[in-house]
Amino acid sequence: MAVPISQMWTVATYVLKKKLAGNKRYPLVLMLEPLFRCNLACAGCGKVQYPPHILRKQLSPKECFAAVEECGAPMVSLPGGEPLLHPQIVEIVSGLVARKKYVYLCTNALELKRRLPEFTPSKYLTFSVHLDGQREHHDFSVCREGGYDIAVEGIKEAVKRGFRVTTNATFFDGTDPNSVRAFFDEVMDMGVEGIVLSPGYSYDKAPDQNRFMGRARVRRLFRAILSNRKPTWKFNMSPLFLEFLMGDRKYECTPWGSPAYNIFGWQRPCYLLQDGYTETYKELIETTKWEEYGVASGNPKCANCMVSCGYEPTAVIEGFTSLKGFWGIVRGTFSLYRDEHALKLLNEAAPHGPVSLVQIEKPARVLEETNA
Amino acid sequence: MTAEVLKYTLEQVEALELAPGAEHEQLEGWVPALADEDDLRQALEKAFDYRGDVTLTLKSGERIEAFIFNRHTGATLADSYVQYFTPSAPEKRKVSYAEIARLAFGKDRAAGKHWEDWVKKYNERKAAGEQGIALHPEALD
Numbered sequence: 001m002a003v004p005i006s007q008m009w010t011v012a013t014y015v016l017k018k019k020l021a022g023n024k025r026y027p028l029v030l031m032l033e034p035l036f037r038c039n040l041a042c043a044g045c046g047k048v049q050y051p052p053h054i055l056r057k058q059l060s061p062k063e064c065f066a067a068v069e070e071c072g073a074p075m076v077s078l079p080g081g082e083p084l085l086h087p088q089i090v091e092i093v094s095g096l097v098a099r100k101k102y103v104y105l106c107t108n109a110l111e112l113k114r115r116l117p118e119f120t121p122s123k124y125l126t127f128s129v130h131l132d133g134q135r136e137h138h139d140f141s142v143c144r145e146g147g148y149d150i151a152v153e154g155i156k157e158a159v160k161r162g163f164r165v166t167t168n169a170t171f172f173d174g175t176d177p178n179s180v181r182a183f184f185d186e187v188m189d190m191g192v193e194g195i196v197l198s199p200g201y202s203y204d205k206a207p208d209q210n211r212f213m214g215r216a217r218v219r220r221l222f223r224a225i226l227s228n229r230k231p232t233w234k235f236n237m238s239p240l241f242l243e244f245l246m247g248d249r250k251y252e253c254t255p256w257g258s259p260a261y262n263i264f265g266w267q268r269p270c271y272l273l274q275d276g277y278t279e280t281y282k283e284l285i286e287t288t289k290w291e292e293y294g295v296a297s298g299n300p301k302c303a304n305c306m307v308s309c310g311y312e313p314t315a316v317i318e319g320f321t322s323l324k325g326f327w328g329i330v331r332g333t334f335s336l337y338r339d340e341h342a343l344k345l346l347n348e349a350a351p352h353g354p355v356s357l358v359q360i361e362k363p364a365r366v367l368e369e370t371n372a
Numbered sequence: 373m374t375a376e377v378l379k380y381t382l383e384q385v386e387a388l389e390l391a392p393g394a395e396h397e398q399l400e401g402w403v404p405a406l407a408d409e410d411d412l413r414q415a416l417e418k419a420f421d422y423r424g425d426v427t428l429t430l431k432s433g434e435r436i437e438a439f440i441f442n443r444h445t446g447a448t449l450a451d452s453y454v455q456y457f458t459p460s461a462p463e464k465r466k467v468s469y470a471e472i473a474r475l476a477f478g479k480d481r482a483a484g485k486h487w488e489d490w491v492k493k494y495n496e497r498k499a500a501g502e503q504g505i506a507l508h509p510e511a512l513d
Contacts, residue, residue: 057457146506173390214389263457276444298381299380303388
């Protein structure tokens with residue numbers, strides 16, 4: 001696992017303190033959306049379909065700090081929109097770092113190289129760069145030829161300047177697992193700290209509602225991708241969550257683990273669903289009908305969700321509150337997950353669906369087992 | 373518990389190959405008939421889910437262009453309200469259901485932004501020999 005020990009220690013002690021205090025619902029990562037404005041226009045995006053007057057709005061640094069202090073999460077993710085378009089993003093990040101929050105600034109990196117001199121490297125600050133796959137796949141996914149190259153330039157410059165950098169990929173139906181594995185090789189060669197990944201989710205507000213994998217297909221895809229790992233691959237995620245994606249673990253959603261705050265308020269019930277807003281974090285926790293959400297509820301809006309913001313908190317909490325879970329982390333950190341069946345899945349996999357429109361050069365070999 | 377829950381068993385969910393997404397109605401330009409309380413509640417629920425502004429006409433005659441981002445439904449119309457942003461003011465506002473006489477759905481901000489639209493456009497531009505193909509965000513002015 002690529003997460004630094006100091007960050008793991010902070011999160012582990014936080015979780016244990018909450019458990020000892022008897023807290024049933026507490027946040028691990030605040031999803032702080034400072035704005036919805038973006039400099040990409042990805043087709044099908046479910047996050048930025050708003051009128052211009054909404055896209056012009058943004059949270060002030062003061063509002064950001066108040067939200068962070070109100071919920072108390074040890075980690076803060078800054079998604080959007082594109083956070084680097086926020087005129088006060090440097091002030092926001094500096095304020096969060098000063099509060100010793102582990103900040104993941106999620107960016108498409110179109111502006112990253114230009115803005116880097118304004119930031120200071122810190123163990124608390126990670127640039128989480130959105131890369132959805134190899135060059136052609138990423139460019140097609142974000143509807144911008146050349147987007148991959150710009151992002152990679154930003155990544156390399158950030159690594160050179162001593163920043164923590166991860167890549168962040170979302171995979172939809174039609175993803176070629178062989179291409180994803182080749183992509184992992186490429187990003188690790190760039191010197192990033194680790195890879196973050198997630199299956200796509202059918203945002204209610206997304207224009208498209210038909211490119212989303214169900215759970216059975218998600219498990220098959222991620223088993224193909226994440227089994228037979230190369231030792232060079234590092235994941236900035238809980239190993240238990242990755243095992244959940246591969247179908248080795250069954251988890252229930254922990255929506256309060258990644259509460260979302262934006263210009264509308266505290267989003268009910270989670271970062272992905274917009275079922276209303278509350279003015280305070282306390283109101284969010286106390287008045288949301290949590291039993292109506294999550295896969296066990298039968299709520300069709302939660303049916304296909306295996307996304308990290310709901311399930312990684314479950315994995316993290318299990319990992320740090322039980323010996324069995326902790327052993328799972330240790331074992332998962334060093335395991336290459338050898339799996340003959342997954343190798344077969346890889347050899348059978350062929351690009352299909354919308355992604356196949358883009359011609360990706362395939363490796364000359366049929367899949368060879370990764371070196372141990 | 374809302375009506376939309378308890379539609380899937382855990383076994384059904386785990387076996388899903390493709391996930392059925394939400395079905396979006398074509399609401400742009402729609403002016404719902406508000407014959408009774410249920411009509412108003414349903415229309416405001418759709419307005420809450422809508423990806424664009426709606427124009428609210430209050431019983432006082434005031435017209436408000438609003439992006440409705442939240443709703444609170446109480447036992448009566450007077451107890452229920454929507455929260456919204458309007459282009460002309462920075463702060464969140466709210467209005468009671470009981471004050472609303474009419475609503476009209478404005479531009480759907482997701483219209484024409486489907487994946488298939490991009491694939492079609494991309495193929496056409498690629499076939500024409502274009503390079504550096506990209507979609508760009510709409511101007512906010």
